[in-house]
Amino acid sequence: MQPGHRTAPVLTSDAALGAAGSGTAAAALRRQLHPGAARALQPRRPGGAAAQALAARLPQHLDPDLVRDLAAGRGWALFSCAFEDGSEDLIALQLGGGPHDSHCGDILKAIWPVLREDALRELSGETQAAVTSALLWTVAKKTDSAVLVLNAEGALLHCNESARDMLDGGDLLSDRSGRLCCARPGETAGFYAAVAECARARRGGAAASARPGQPGQPGQPPRELILFLEDRKSGMRLPVSLTRHRCGADQPLVVAILPRQPDRRRIEMLAQKMGLSPAEARVAALIQLGLSNREAARIAGLKEQTFNTYAKRVLAKLQAPGRAEMAQRLTWQASVGRAS
Numbered sequence: 001m002q003p004g005h006r007t008a009p010v011l012t013s014d015a016a017l018g019a020a021g022s023g024t025a026a027a028a029l030r031r032q033l034h035p036g037a038a039r040a041l042q043p044r045r046p047g048g049a050a051a052q053a054l055a056a057r058l059p060q061h062l063d064p065d066l067v068r069d070l071a072a073g074r075g076w077a078l079f080s081c082a083f084e085d086g087s088e089d090l091i092a093l094q095l096g097g098g099p100h101d102s103h104c105g106d107i108l109k110a111i112w113p114v115l116r117e118d119a120l121r122e123l124s125g126e127t128q129a130a131v132t133s134a135l136l137w138t139v140a141k142k143t144d145s146a147v148l149v150l151n152a153e154g155a156l157l158h159c160n161e162s163a164r165d166m167l168d169g170g171d172l173l174s175d176r177s178g179r180l181c182c183a184r185p186g187e188t189a190g191f192y193a194a195v196a197e198c199a200r201a202r203r204g205g206a207a208a209s210a211r212p213g214q215p216g217q218p219g220q221p222p223r224e225l226i227l228f229l230e231d232r233k234s235g236m237r238l239p240v241s242l243t244r245h246r247c248g249a250d251q252p253l254v255v256a257i258l259p260r261q262p263d264r265r266r267i268e269m270l271a272q273k274m275g276l277s278p279a280e281a282r283v284a285a286l287i288q289l290g291l292s293n294r295e296a297a298r299i300a301g302l303k304e305q306t307f308n309t310y311a312k313r314v315l316a317k318l319q320a321p322g323r324a325e326m327a328q329r330l331t332w333q334a335s336v337g338r339a340s
Contacts, residue, residue: 002054002090033120036084041109044080047073050090066094077104081112089116146258148180149245152199154192156180157253166258171233173258183232191229191240198225198242199252264289267330275317283310284318288327 055071146163228237271281286296297307320326
């Protein structure tokens with residue numbers, strides 16, 4: 001169909017779908033949803049100028065033979081429907097060679113007002129669906145927070161790329177055929193208890209903190225539950241945010257979010273973009289990790305005094321008043337998005 005054939009047409013083509021994000025096209029699409037009552041539905045000549053123009057505007061991924069048949073009028077019926085607001089729809093029906101082909105105009109006259117509204121609402125939803133898809137892609141591919149979706153029993157249903165990297169590393173959590181296990185075995189049972197408690201929570205409240213096995217205050221189920229798991233490599237206790245997401249009365253999901261340590265190589269790359277030399281960028285990345293000067297100097301292959309000199313240069317170039325501020329700045333920059 002071509003809604004609004006005579007006035008501000010909204011075309012079912014790739015170009016129109018792309019343009020539907022603009023204010024003018026979106027407004028025209030909304031107007032087409034309320035054209036008033038249908039006045040008349042008339043047959044049009046198959047293979048005429050209107051059919052050829054409509055065929056020329058169809059998406060390129062359609063079968064070329066089908067498009068050529070429409071332009072030539074072979075196996076197609078063409079109708080126009082006028083509305084109170086003066087607009088007119090152009091409708092092309094592909095005929096199947098069945099016994100009802102001769103009555104298609106009468107059938108279309110009865111169902112078209114409802115059918116066109118459904119079709120237009122589907123068309124208007126295409127742009128929003130594309131926007132939603134872009135946002136979901138960004139969350140899945142470009143954020144450094146690990147995001148896992150679990151059911152009420154703690155089984156892993158889905159996760160983003162950062163979470164998969166974290167699970168493959170196994171220093172905090174690992175995935176064993178959909179069952180999550182903590183790096184410290186004694187924490188696994190508490191993790192599942194916390195997930196179950198979060199899944200049962202139905203009313204809001206302040207976020208609660210819990211160690212595994214202590215999932216919250218009785219009688220005060222939190223909207224968000226925070227527990228701490230120990231990282232096997234660093235020995236640090238890292239926060240895990242658990243939030244209940246209701247997708248059905250009896251099917252609660254739990255979303256687990258774990259902020260990830262930005263990759264050191266990415267920090268070095270960003271530090272160089274901020275004006276540091278490669279050697280200074282490496283020192284900055286080691287400072288950001290919170291290592292002592294002696295340990296960081298050993299990793300960098302430098303004398304401790306030389307490392308201190310580089311550290312002073314880094315602070316001066318980045319105009320940071322101290323190491324904590326410099327580390328925070330680099331961490332924030334590195335957390336903005338994953339490098340493609």
